Amino acid sequence: MTRHRGGYALLSALVAVIVAVSAGIYAAADAGTARPDTFAAPPAPHNPAQPASTGVWATTWAAAPDGAEPGTETLGTAGRTVRNLVHTSVGGTGARVTLSNLYGTRPLTVTHATLAVAAADDSPAAAAGTLRRLTFGGATTVVVAPGGQAVSDTVAVALPADSDVLVSVYTPTSAGPVTFHRHARQTGFTADGEHTEDVTGTAFTAAGTHWRYLTALDVLGPEADGTLVALGDSITDGITATEGADRRWPDILAERLRAAAATGADVPRYGVANEGISGNQVLADGRERGGPSGLSRLDRDVLGRTNVKVVVIDLGVNDILRNRRLADPDAIVTGLRALVERAHARGVRAVGTTLTPFGGHRGYSGAREAVRQQVNAAIRDGGVFDAVVDFDKALRDPYDPRSLRPEYDSGDRLHPSDLGYRKLAEAIDLTDLKGSATAAL
Template sequence: MTRHKGYALLCAVVALVVALSAAIYAAAAADHGPGPRTGSALAAPAAPPGGAGSAAPASTGVWVGTWGTAPVGGEPGTETTGMAGRTVRNVVHTSVGGTSARVTLSNLYGTRPLTVTHATLAVAAGRHGPATAPGTLRRLTFGGAATVTVPPGGQTVSDPVPVAVPYDSDVVVSTYTPASSGPVTYHPHARQTSYVADGEHTEDESGTAYTGTTAHWRYLTALDVLGPEADGTVVALGDSITDGVTATADADRRWPDVLADRLRTAARSGADTPRYGVVNEGISGNRVLADDPRRGASGLHRFARDVLGRTNVKAVVVDLGVNDILRDPGRADPDAIVAGLRTLVDRAHAHGIKVVGSTLTPFHGHRGYSTAREDVRRRINDAIREGGVFDTVVDFDKALRDPYDPRSLRPEYDSGDHLHPSDLGYRTMAQALDLEDLADLADLKGSAVRT
């Protein structure tokens, strides 16, 4: 009897250990994003069908955003035919690597259902061109099916696929749509060349079918990876200065790109700094308070989508307000703009996300400059520097301004339009940000949090 009791106890202990191990693995592999996502983040990825690559070992780690962009509107000229009968091959650049990947496709601005019958993901063969690296092409599925239909205003997340995605590399995501969904949901000013082919060519590894080029990202709004390289995601929420409209195309020189480089370098050196993927949610012309049909929803209206809806977000850097000043036909209200920024912080805090806020950079010499607008900019910056708005501040104004004329950008940091930085200016912005300021909100223990 005693022997049977001992055997039963041993079996119970073994069963408990197995259950705990499974729970730990599931927690490690789970999507830590704050918002609901369609698709299965926890299902073990199946071997890709056909000749689209072979399965890799199961991954561990956490899901993080390695790239992302904000949908801005419906692409002009696509209202009738959309991308019907064509394959779009989006090229995006990773901030961190992983061993599994998934994508988000958006039909936010479509007027009819978006049907995608074929979709693939692959590591690019190089920094330029539509070719894929040998052995990396994977077919994408959605809830186990090759075809997915996204309703107007909706989005979908693919099932994970096992693939080694390197950091600081290009990834191509190809989608074929046989019918029009109306206006194509897109992000202009990508500063990255993507490609288009007539017909279905999602599995074309050579890229020879992709004879069309575009400066837009279409449908694709996020690329997430699962792996041990990062513990979370930092979102850059801003306007054209964050979007990087004057950065050298196909060179990844926007300030969030340089921030990703700094974070990786710090991690490799063993520095006690956050390990984050970086997601750029800049929209050219974007404002804190007002929507614009051509420039997307305001920061207030898109915060839930572009920050809270991203995967495993730990921190957000907010650089918004210049367009509230420049695009106001009268004299913008600095108190209203600051109040809007405080609202963003409150929403972030409700989800445990830390907020780094930036001062507004100079624009003397730009066609929209006036002494009244400069006064509004200065008053907003004074409020930001005094505290009580953000958890911590990065002083982009101080980093870029001309010491002999603080109303203006320093000449070497000016792209030439007296508003947007040069490549060197973008690099200087990223270097001005203290990486330790991106630490998880929980690490502050309440001492430095805005009250």
């Protein structure tokens, strides 16, 4: 790094203030939502249900709540059943879900909720014998305060790895705006009336490619030793991956981890939680889209996940592209260091990626490319992350390093194709995901 060295101490101080304020805000919003994450974990004090099995808790799927669903401000999903379809990274014999009302303006009342293995890909039908009624503190009804979340009791159910799971929620009244994840790349379903226990799925119609209310699915069992969280922007969110095919790079990483473990290779056994938000930045909150900054949401979306062992951080491109002025590379790197320091404080290993090319994108300029190169140089030089994955090298065109290689480009000169997402996952050395956090960088 050659620019702005004299202001480094001031930048560090400013980021520290931002981190402290942001952490306070999100900690308050998530107060009282901690979940057990240890071996053969007993239920939380408010949860009288007994564990469904022994083993280790891990998050098998997750999605960050990134806003309020447009058009739901008045009616929400009152009188309707939402059936989310999600994909597991590891399996288990016990399960629980997390429901969020982060963007609701009134209490979210859920009177019925169920979980089931899907009968087929992209289908709202449940596989025979797998549907389970969900309870919360022993009751079928739960009321989630505005800005809050609720974790269900554990249910005994065999959830295979690499399978689709249905989580259905019925809300009789409106909580105001529906908390959702915009770019699910997966069809969601709704039905008029209460149909949470409908195994045929005939009452459900396709209703967009969003995940509503549901933010995590945890499993208890012998397949995983903990959770890997991917914290990133649209490239992690997989905004251009083939819909319904689970081809985002975290999906492919989960596939690689399962395959390597099956051969007996000495690799970590992790559930993979994709906490990407399209438009997300390290430093700044999104005005309309992009969600809270990485610094703001780290506690909720990473450290708040179950039994998290490692975080893979792929953030910074939007800090460059969405800054109306020229972004300061030192500020971005300082923000990344702050994320790592907070992860280390919780014993979480932090792996970072270099920023991928965007030559030819409408936001490209020579000055912005220079900022990207400076951030990548700092990341490669060490002193930021415990290990580095060179996403830039994996995707760049050898004949034009400012741009994506054509076969890895979705067509917009910024986001990868399915082949590009696979290339990113393959660039990760699985042994780099092992181990504890470095004591000091």
